[in-house]
Amino acid sequence: MSLTSALSVARSGLSASARAAEITSQNVANALTEGYGKRSLTLSALSTGGVAVTGTARFEDRALTGDRRVAEAGSAAAGLAADALQRIEDAIGTPDSEGSVGALISGVETALITAAANLQSEAGLGAAVDAADRLAARMNAIGDEIQTMREGAETAIATSVDQINTSLRQIADLNTRIAAGAADATALMDQRQVLVDGIAAEVPLREVDRGNGQIALYSTTGVALLDGSAAVLGFTKATAISADSAALSGLTVNGRAVAGLGDGALAAQFAIRDTIAPEAQAALDVVAADLIARTSGSGLFQTTGSGVAVAAEVKAEPWRLRDGLAAVAEGDAGDATRLNALASAMSEASSATLLSTISTARVAAEAEASFTSARYDALRSAELEGAVDTDAEMQSLLVIEQAYAANAKVIQAVDQMMQTLLGI
């Protein structure tokens, strides 16, 4: 009878409204969740009458998310490179900062000039040796800092590779569960999105739909990270790195060596370890070699195993600066010839090329970082536009309330009609 069918239709309307309210509360509860895709209800009219909930749709803008992920990787990479170069530049020191390499080189020259003018006191010679000692110590410290950076990059690479491998395994697992038709596939998709975002900052990748809710992941260089089964990244961490370390380990995917996985944070760490730091070390070595060549024969700067240092004989007996490293005994107190020659030699020594090389690279890297960061900001804002809007949810809640009240009213009316019938 049409009355009972009216009742069942109204009941389906009630349950649809209830489901809609549940979706709305789910959305509002997850308004701040990362990786959450806005849920919406898909309804369809039943041919037998009433409304049916055909499913819950999860909103996602694949193209925008993909672009945002690539931009995020680029921004992370540029930021790491700029930071590394800033660290090296700070270690070298700009001329307006105290204790910079340039100031210390100048300090050695002025100490020699002062010593030559005040030869009656040995203190001048001692001060010149101290100045050279400070310069040598600073240059060795910069070399140590650069090697520490390389070791830091090595550790970061090892950590990232472990993290990526774990995430890929988890995503493969989620893929299987989603494809198998789990009860709440959309929640699993949220989790999967978070995991993919985690990998995307390290390795820029593209997500490809494989049907049935499954995805495949490819790096922008075409290497398959996840297609059915998860790839395994390999990396051997070196325990200690020094300037003359033998070739360090590269990246392998499923046992095969790959040149690189695109421009992300992982690639940036490799660049720091293999390009930025060694080039800085080489430039530093050029300055050290120049100093050693300029002061050869005086023992002021000599090469040691790990850097540059003042000769021990000169440190013990500063008068050797005045009389020569190979002098047998102390000479005349007033002989300034060697000191004048050393001061002239030091006046042409300069670390400006070293500093300029690093600084130019740093400024360029910072410009790149700010550009990629701005691009990432714009894409992320656009992506977040599609996230939950509580105002819209409140509006739909009003409508749902109305619909629920209307359906309930229909049931009430039909009930009254039936009562009237039974009351006959």
Next chain:
Amino acid sequence: MAVTSGDMAQAFALRRRDAALKSEVTQLSQEVVTGQAADSGARLRGDFSRLAAVDASRARLEALEPALASAATTVSAMQTAFSGITAALTTATEAASQGVNMSADTAATAAASAFASVVAALQTQVAGQSVFAGTRPDGAALADAETILAALDDAVAGATTASEVQARVADWFASPDGFDAVAYKGGGARADVMVGAGEAVALSVTAADPALKQALEGLALGAMVARGAVPDSQAGTLLAAVSEKLIAASDAVVDLSARTGFAEARIDAARSRNASQLSALDIARTEMLAVDSYESATRLEAVQTQIETLYAVTSRLSKMSLVDFL
């Protein structure tokens, strides 16, 4: 166009803007306080060669100033000594030429006292450093006058004629066992004084300089007469020789004094040149790194106002929610 606009989008944009403005404020406040660009690398576009050169030159000139000041004192002490020596030589020359005709004793005594005063002049010290001692300024330049004359007495003992005495004294002054061993106590010639990058002034006069040795030889010869090295008959001849020697020596010492005067002038010129170069370098350095404090203060004000506006907008937007109206 999307129908809805996510909550997080607005919050994200406001947060990023706030962070950018805050870092700008930090940089600007540093620039206002120090008056210099906060990021010198960005300011100089990574090229530090000019700034490094300016700084190196400044440090060098600042270190040279005290060195040049002491060199100037030394060289003026030298000039004072030379004028004293020239005066002594003149007195002795007059006395010697008169003594040829008149009292040999007076002339010889005058020569002896002139010898003593020349030796004293050559012992000049500045700040505890012997000026004429070459590379051994910590000791005296010459032995004292009496020691030298005693050694000469030994050298001329037994000589009878004036020419023999003259020859023996000349030998003593020329031989390495005589003057160089007994009288001269200093070291070799001093190294040049550096007055600038690659520029040096030679200040290498020692008490063993030929002109000064010549003066000492002439005066010593006169002193020998006073100490009775020759009989009175030969005294006149010897004094004539002394007079000749002293005239030649006087010319040589004046020449030496002129050359030292050139060195003094060069040192003074270098000092004033360095001083003006120093102030020019200071100006260049300021130009390279300085920021206009008025401009940075104005920008700081503007950015602070921007931050306050951002805060007001954030608070307004957060109040605009449909929930409050339901």
